[in-house]
Amino acid sequence: MEFLSYLISGISLGSVYAIIALGYTMVYGIAKMLNFAHGDVIMVGGYISFCAISYLGLPGWLALILAMAVCTVLGIVIEGLAYKPLRSAPSLAVLITAIGVSYFLQNTALLIWKAAPKVYPSLIPTTNAQGESNALQLFNGQLSISYISLLTMASCIVIMIALTLFTSKTKMGKAMRACSEDKGAAQLMGINVNATISTTFAIGSALAAIAGVLLCSSYPTLQPTTGSMPGIKAFTAAVFGGIGSIPGAFLGGLLLGIIEAMAKAYISTNLANTIVFAVLIVVLLVKPAGLLGKYVPEKV
């Protein structure tokens, strides 16, 4: 029973990683850049929804939509101002710019919301008004799963299915896949490459906002650096599953969450991150392009 509850908390954490990793992987697939500012968009999403709930008194779902809207706009603005001028620049220059954007977002948040951590009002509090716990009781109460974990897992699955359908069925999704394969050829086929990349950033940032709300609902401390570690973990998850692949990001995120929860429970709290990263290294040594990534041998 104990094992099951650890497993479920791992899947719940992994779902958050998976949502962030989906955003990472889409942006990487199309723009071929490591968007280090992605983690900080999560933090912005967290703060926006926090303000909406605490100061404006909006209901949780409306706060989520507001956070998504703000982050979508933020994603498009970041892409347009910082990344678009560097389309033909070396990839390291884009990487450093992304880091600059990440510093910018963190320090702006620090100026607006100050360094002291905020206590995030969870979308679904752990106990309801009557003092009963908001959790699904199974096996005569031996196993309890909080509703917020259920919501996290459900949203992750919904997002994953929606994204898969979007990229395989819609026109925009097909354009995205075309751009990620060959931008020049896509342009010749009449695809607006810039608009497609902007849309990808918009979707990635909206996903980051959802992840921010879900993350803060489960781990309710919010501060300007909240997004960095989940950002790095999600990046790891995306690489773990094979960067650029949507099912890969999903699988990588889930596995990473489970490994982290298990390592925390059974091995050592201090070394949980070490174990996660060690597993990543071993996986990459066996499969150099990640679990579901395609290994493209270089042709001469």
Place this chain on the structure above:
Amino acid sequence: MKKLRIKQHTRTDFLTYLGVIILFVVMNILKSNGTLSRSLTGQLVPICCYMSMAVSLNLTVGILGELSLGHAGFMSVGAFSGIVAAMSLQNIIPAVPLRLAVAMIIGAAAAAIAGAIVGTPVLRLRGDYLAIVTLAFGEIIKDLVNCLLVGYDSKGLHMAFNLTGSKTIDDLGMKEGGIAIIKGAQGATGTTTIATFTAGFILVMVTLFVVLNLKHSRAGRAIMALRDNAIAAESVGINITKYKMMAFVTSAALAGAAGALYGLNFSSLQATKFNFNTSILILVFVVLGGLGNLWGSLIAAAALTVLPELLRAFSDYRMLVYAIVLILVMLTTNNPTLKTFFSRFKLHKPTGKEAV
């Protein structure tokens, strides 16, 4: 014509050394005059460390052409092994400069071993996968040092690994009069600070000497050939693993020496100091200074370490300004229109040798 070309790179090298020497002399004069502000005087040794970190990372990123996001990990290994060495050799080597030198050499050796351990699996990967694995190693090193307990007494070194978080320095079972050197998450506290600006200057000179000589040697040409086209290099008989490891381990060892000096400059130091952000900071120096361009790395490291100090007037806004400066510099240096505009004024056309 050929003779002139060879002269040009020796001239650049010579000017780089000369620049560092002049900078050292000027700084020393300013320091003795008292013109240098206190906070800036305190920054002198860290600036030297960052300069040498930037040059050593440039060896991996600029000359070998592999993106490393875990360079601070090697700095961390060097810093903590250097601190342990300096603290435990206090009675054996009373002369401070000699002890500092020994500590830096031990730091470099420890980092070189770490570099060899990390490099063996890492260098088999490519591009962004290699970057993420170096990032992972940096984080692993940070976490491992965070769990480390080290003490020294009359019987020698005592070490323990704080896996569960329940052990303290008392569990080392030291005799009376023993000193705790590294206390897990608290890091190294009570370190005798023996780092000096002169040592920093020597460190920068040695780092430059090693990297410049490696770059212009036969091995260096092999490393650059690997960067430009690994397959072509392999087909003419260059041993990929050997040369990649050579560059990577040298870079790690130099970072270790810089780390040891850095660690011995502060009386207290935590492992979290050498996190992902520090690795990124050094990468920023390298990219802003220009890949493969060593004097560029030196200037970028010095300027960007001093910049937040100079921006004190902006108080709370200084890191924000720093971020904006960073983005604007990247945007302007990579702007195609501005690039063609500036290239008109350049005497020598860029040779296009640098990695993209």
